Amino acid sequence: MDLQFSTEQNLFRDTVERFIREDYTFDIRSRIIANDEPYDDMWRKIAELGWFALPFPESLGGLDGTAIDLNIVAEGIGRGLVIDPVLPTILAGLLVSRLGTEQQKEIVIPPLIEGNLKLALALSEPGNRYDLNAITTTATHSADGWIIDGHKALVPGANNADRLLIPARTESGEIGVFLIKPGIAGLTIRPLGLHDSTTAADVILEQVALPDDALLGAEQNARSALEWVFDLGIAAATGEALGAMDSLSKMTLAFLKERKQFGRPLSENQALQHRMVDLTIAVEEARSSALSAALQVTVPDYATRARALSLAKIEINRTARTVGQEAVQLHGAMGMTEELPIGHYFKRLTAISGLFGTSNWHVHRITRIDAASRDQGKK
Amino acid sequence: MMKLELTTDEQIFADEVRDFVARNLPADIAEKVRRGAILGRDDHMRWQQILASCNWHAFSWPKEHGGPGWSVTQRYLFENICGEMDCPLIQPFGPRMAGPVIFSFGTEDQKARFLPGIRESTDWWCQGYSEPHAGSDLATLSTRAEDDGEHYIINGQKIWTSYAHYANWMFCLVRTSNEDRPQKGITFLLIDMSTPGVRVDPIVGMDGRHSFNSVFFDDVRVPKENRIGEEGKGWTYAKFLLEHERIDNAALGVTKQALERVRQMASVPIDSATPLIEDPIFSSRLIAIEAQFASLEMTALRVLSAVNSGESPGPASSLLKIRGTEIAQQISELALEIAGQYAQVRPSMNGTYDCAPSGPEQTEMAMTNYLWKRAMSIYGGSNEVQKNIISKRILEM
Ligand SMILES: Cc1cc2nc3c(=O)[nH]c(=O)nc-3n(C[C@H](O)[C@H](O)[C@H](O)COP(=O)(O)OP(=O)(O)OC[C@H]3O[C@@H](n4cnc5c(N)ncnc54)[C@H](O)[C@@H]3O)c2cc1C
Numbered sequence: 045m046d047l048q049f050s051t052e053q054n055l056f057r058d059t060v061e062r063f064i065r066e067d068y069t070f071d072i073r074s075r076i077i078a079n080d081e082p083y084d085d086m087w088r089k090i091a092e093l094g095w096f097a098l099p100f101p102e103s104l105g106g107l108d109g110t111a112i113d114l115n116i117v118a119e120g121i122g123r124g125l126v127i128d129p130v131l132p133t134i135l136a137g138l139l140v141s142r143l144g145t146e147q148q149k150e151i152v153i154p155p156l157i158e159g160n161l162k163l164a165l166a167l168s169e170p171g172n173r174y175d176l177n178a179i180t181t182t183a184t185h186s187a188d189g190w191i192i193d194g195h196k197a198l199v200p201g202a203n204n205a206d207r208l209l210i211p212a213r214t215e216s217g218e219i220g221v222f223l224i225k226p227g228i229a230g231l232t233i234r235p236l237g238l239h240d241s242t243t244a245a246d247v248i249l250e251q252v253a254l255p256d257d258a259l260l261g262a263e264q265n266a267r268s269a270l271e272w273v274f275d276l277g278i279a280a281a282t283g284e285a286l287g288a289m290d291s292l293s294k295m296t297l298a299f300l301k302e303r304k305q306f307g308r309p310l311s312e313n314q315a316l317q318h319r320m321v322d323l324t325i326a327v328e329e330a331r332s333s334a335l336s337a338a339l340q341v342t343v344p345d346y347a348t349r350a351r352a353l354s355l356a357k358i359e360i361n362r363t364a365r366t367v368g369q370e371a372v373q374l375h376g377a378m379g380m381t382e383e384l385p386i387g388h389y390f391k392r393l394t395a396i397s398g399l400f401g402t403s404n405w406h407v408h409r410i411t412r413i414d415a416a417s418r419d420q421g422k423k
Numbered sequence: 424m425m426k427l428e429l430t431t432d433e434q435i436f437a438d439e440v441r442d443f444v445a446r447n448l449p450a451d452i453a454e455k456v457r458r459g460a461i462l463g464r465d466d467h468m469r470w471q472q473i474l475a476s477c478n479w480h481a482f483s484w485p486k487e488h489g490g491p492g493w494s495v496t497q498r499y500l501f502e503n504i505c506g507e508m509d510c511p512l513i514q515p516f517g518p519r520m521a522g523p524v525i526f527s528f529g530t531e532d533q534k535a536r537f538l539p540g541i542r543e544s545t546d547w548w549c550q551g552y553s554e555p556h557a558g559s560d561l562a563t564l565s566t567r568a569e570d571d572g573e574h575y576i577i578n579g580q581k582i583w584t585s586y587a588h589y590a591n592w593m594f595c596l597v598r599t600s601n602e603d604r605p606q607k608g609i610t611f612l613l614i615d616m617s618t619p620g621v622r623v624d625p626i627v628g629m630d631g632r633h634s635f636n637s638v639f640f641d642d643v644r645v646p647k648e649n650r651i652g653e654e655g656k657g658w659t660y661a662k663f664l665l666e667h668e669r670i671d672n673a674a675l676g677v678t679k680q681a682l683e684r685v686r687q688m689a690s691v692p693i694d695s696a697t698p699l700i701e702d703p704i705f706s707s708r709l710i711a712i713e714a715q716f717a718s719l720e721m722t723a724l725r726v727l728s729a730v731n732s733g734e735s736p737g738p739a740s741s742l743l744k745i746r747g748t749e750i751a752q753q754i755s756e757l758a759l760e761i762a763g764q765y766a767q768v769r770p771s772m773n774g775t776y777d778c779a780p781s782g783p784e785q786t787e788m789a790m791t792n793y794l795w796k797r798a799m800s801i802y803g804g805s806n807e808v809q810k811n812i813i814s815k816r817i818l819e820m
Contacts, residue, residue: 171693171783173694198768237769239630239767239768239790239791239794240767365756373801373805376559380798380801383626394766398763398767399764403760404699
């Protein structure tokens with residue numbers, strides 16, 4: 045066992061942190077949100093840093109990085125409250141590299157790595173919550189190819205995506221994932237305004253006609269690949285949440301030391317000192333959960349992996365709630381404003397708690413996994 | 424003798440309230456409240472004036488000041504029924520805050536000038552206490568009032584003033600002296616918001632709403648006849664008010680309704696699984712909150728009953744404020760749990776979406792409410808300050 049970052053990883057962390065500190069300041073972010081800053085420039089800068097190349101194999105122009113490396117990026121994204129859909133694009137790319145044919149990978153991955161192709165993956169529908177098997181979008185096969193009908197909800201990054209990945213149920217009852225170019229007849233993209241200022245859209249598909257080779261890897265049983273990508277999503281979310289919590293906790297400490305009431309800094313009240321200690325403990329717990337998620341997301345066995353990832357997500361949701369709520373509370377009314385970063389961190393942390401499964405949902409997932417393994421034991 | 428059952432008279436009263444609300448609450452307003460949407464000034468004023476038509480706007484006032492003179496039980500019933508039937512919350516700044524200070528400490532002339540506008544809800548009041556450097560430590564406020572014969576001349580800044588942009592009057596704490604303890608140089612003034620030199624700047628909340636403001640005073644002339652009580656005694660009046668405000672801040676009628684809403688929300692299935700209400704993990708959280716709420720409600724009735732028999736609410740009001748706000752916040756968290764990822768979509772400021780919502784209808788306001796409810800443990804004297812009051816005043820620690 046070794047839980048230390050390597051020298052390269054430490055260097056990489058420094059570059060990620062420097063980029064966030066210098067090139068993705070809260071000011072710049074606010075300008076991106078207000079549309080005053082060209083969005084594509086930032087995307088290209090991020091590509092130049094190699095973030096998109098990180099998790100992909102060298103054969104496709106990637107850097108062959110590990111899940112730990114990806115979490116270093118995710119942590120930076122959380123720290124900087126990066127609203128560009130970097131992680132959703134990477135997750136979607138990883139699904140293509142797992143399911144796609146060589147030709148599909150060639151079309152998608154190298155331009156993605158260079159920052160020239162944005163991908164969006166649709167995991168939600170208006171009625172499926174987190175159940176990947178409850179997908180109602182359908183794919184019907186005909187002589188000319190596929191016809192897709194359905195409604196995808198809250199697809200991160202779909203507003204600006206160059207390609208969409210749409211899971212749909214085929215007539216065999218299995219789920220296939222379709223690669224779709226926006227602009228095609230029958231496809232509507234309805235942008236949403238989100239609390240945390242990230243971008244997402246609903247995607248409505250009405251009789252969208254696709255050629256045969258739009259189906260990723262000609263694979264009609266993509267369920268376990270989707271479950272894998274969902275767990276990768278959890279791992280990325282834990283990293284992002286950690287970055288946000290760490291920044292938020294530091295800002296809160298600085299505020300308590302600076303803000304004076306009753307003739308002394310707030311930090312001199314023992315009641316608040318203890319609250320700040322609890323925040324710090326929560327951040328360390330989050331750090332461990334994020335690490336645990338990154339180390340176990342590569343485990344091939346579904347039950348082992350999913351169980352570990354569910355535990356990590358439950359912990360991240362708990363700590364994100366504590367750190368977010370306490371940071372707002374300790375900032376007083378200032379914490380309630382749109383002007384300060386505090387509220388923005390709080391909103392992103394709240395959103396992350398609702399992404400890739402709430403705690404209640406994960407308790408059920410663990411219960412299901414445990415019940416299945418007890419059943420197996422009996423046999 | 425102690426008992427929970429309503430008397431026949433109380434039952435008749437409850438029926439009368441239900442009947443009035445059923446006949447008079449405008450459907451569009453009830454619909455907004457039901458959806459948890461954001462109400463505008465007109466929505467509030469329209470409903471409050473309907474209530475005022477039978478003198479129910481200032482429903483907590485005694486008869487001698489023109490109120491209905493209701494008992495504690497009647498007030499409790501009224502608030503609960505209004506909550507149940509999707510009435511907007513009566514804005515507290517006039518009837519719950521400015522009014523009681525004016526009728527307790529104001530002159531006959533002030534009562535005649537200001538009470539009718541509050542009772543009839545033709546004026547909108549705002550509360551000018553907090554300043555950038557005086558939050559929890561309110562007594563260090565520094566907005567200056569200089570004596571200029573018949574007038575005070577006001578200079579300084581208030582912050583976080585809720586609905587100052589709707590208000591035509593502000594009750595305000597200003598500093599008239601720097602000698603002695605900071606509490607002693609504070610004076611309570613009523614300020615006409617249309618006076619030259621008053622400027623209101625919006626502050627946008629993290630939920631995207633504009634509810635609070637900065638209010639700047641630049642040589643604002645306020646006639647001395649707008650001073651409540653004596654110069655330098657403002658702190659006493661403000662403290663009287665804060666204790667009453669805290670009982671109201673427990674907002675029990677609203678919380679009860681929120682609990683009911685979250686139960687309904689959980690009863691509608693979202694995914695293919697059974698509705699969350701049938702999930703023991705979820706419902707144990709819901710019921711634990713309900714249990715805590717039931718006990719809080721009983722505590723509130725105990726306090727109100729004591730107040731009714733002449734005692735001051737005192738530090739018990741702090742207890743109500745702490746638990747009342749915590750419970751309301753927990754309920755909003757349950758709604759988030761139900762809404763899951765669908766909570767992310769942000770409605771626009773007037774409570775409608777810029778776009779159609781993505782998830783099921785009942786999830787639409789979950790995150791806005793959750794974000795907003797965080798403020799409850801900050802305003803009206805933060806929950807930490809309430810704990811300081813209990814430890815100092817009750818426990819003498
Ligand atoms: C939505 C909203 C509406 C409001 N509306 C109004 C209004 O209409 N009019 C008005 O005048 N004001 C209003 N306020 C302001 C409110 O009264 C103040 O926010 C409150 O008094 C706290 O002050 P502060 O925000 O400056 O926080 P601070 O006093 O700076 O406190 C920051 C944190 O430190 C804690 N703290 C401070 N001192 C201590 C201590 N001694 N021991 C332990 N903890 C401590 C606080 O509890 C808080 O958590 C509103 C606030 C909000 C959020």
